[in-house]
Amino acid sequence: MKRIVLFLVLSMAAAVLAAGCTTPGAEVAAPVYSLDETGALVITGITPVYTEMAGGFSGINGSVALSDLIFSENDGNVHAFLAAPSHPVAGVVLVPGAGVAAAAHEGRAVSYAESGIATLVLDVRGNGGETAGHTEGLNGDLRRFTSGTTPQWYLTIGDIITARxxxxxxxxxxxxIVGSSNGGMTGxxxxxxxxxDAGYFxxxxxxxxxxxxxSPDVLAFVRSVDPAAYVGAISPEPVWIFHSSSDEVIPFQNGLSLFNAAQEPKNFEVFNGTxxxxxxxxNMIIGAILTF
Known part of the structure; x- marks a missing residue:
């Protein structure tokens, strides 16, 4: 396939609001998104540039520090929520599903942090939270792909890597990386x-x-974002897939098919719920991470 390169405009490193910035005062070029000869996504030039505003403490005896972050180098400001213990033993980037803002997972992030896991919840583009973005889903991104502009799913994948x-x-x-529903796909x-990264849930x-x-355009775009085309490459890091047999949104068999496309080490868990x-x-994710 002909190599397709989708350039983003240059961005400037943001001024620090409170706690810090990975490259203070530096001018940073935005990441570049392209497809290789097989049609797989390639992202180069990611540099975590962010601002942070402390938000207080939570958890047992105020053991969890809370803060809001804004990542600024990847075609617009992307918000996130961070809950962290004083001495984390691991970290998680949590990617919510479609239409779920980061704020909805604040309690979850605090519970992970109480277990020793620093947890950053990404406010995904177009999910109705603080981060701007279109709500047209993959159909809207297909139009961007065919017009030569960067699909939002590409940007979100870059956001996840930046947060990690x-x-x-x-x-x-x-x-x-922990992703739920659509967040599991980009994750x-x-x-x-x-x-x-250390593994994927x-x-x-x-x-x-x-x-x-x-059409060829549809096939090319789906190839570039289809988790099944990538999940095997996560190995040798662990892959855990969780799916409910009562899921009425994404059929159980679809989750099992994604698991089958992964390489060892991997684990499939059926859970009660929808x-x-x-x-x-x-609890299973926390237990697995602490065991690792």
Missing amino acids: MMLSERYGTPVY AVAAALDAG GVSTSAITVADGA HGINAKVD
């Missing part, structure tokens, strides 16, 4: 492209399929 890099640089611990691609998620007779991450899944 920030946590790794700050705490020096293993950092895992799987990010985990495959990012050599620095996907909840109520799946591959992306197309109808028979789809669609999306819940407390039982949280």
Whole structure:
């Protein structure tokens, strides 16, 4: 396939609001998104540039520090929420599903942090939170792809990698990517492209399929974002897939198919519930990370 390069405009490093910035005072070029000869996504030039505003403390005896972050180098400001213990043993980038803002996971982030896991919840573009973005889904991104502009899913994958890099640089611990539903789809691609993450947990998620007779443009775009095309590359880091047999949004078999596309080490867990991450899944994820 002909190599397609989708350039973003240059951005400037933001001024620090409170706690810090990975490259203070530096002028940083935005990441570049391209497709290789197989049609797989390639992202180069990611540098975590962020501002941070402390938000107080929570958890047992105020053991968890809370803060709001804005990542600024990747075509617009992307918000995130961070809950961290004083001495984390691991980190998590949590990617919510479609239409779920970061604020909805504040309690979850605090509970992970109480267990020793610094947890950054990404406010995904177009999810109705503080981060701007279109709400047209993959159909809207297909139009951007065919017009030569950067699809929002590409940017979100870059946001996930940026957040992982920030946590790794700050705490020096293993950092895992946890994604629910649509967040599991972008999270799987990010985990495959990012050599620095420690593993991937996907909840109520799946591959992306197309109808028979789809156009070459559709096939090319789906190839570039389909988790099943990437999840095998996460190995040798662990892959855990969680799916409910009662899921009415993404069929159980779709989650199992994504798991089958992964390489060892991997684990598939069936949980009681419907669609999306819940407390039982949280306990399994926390337990797995602390065991690792």
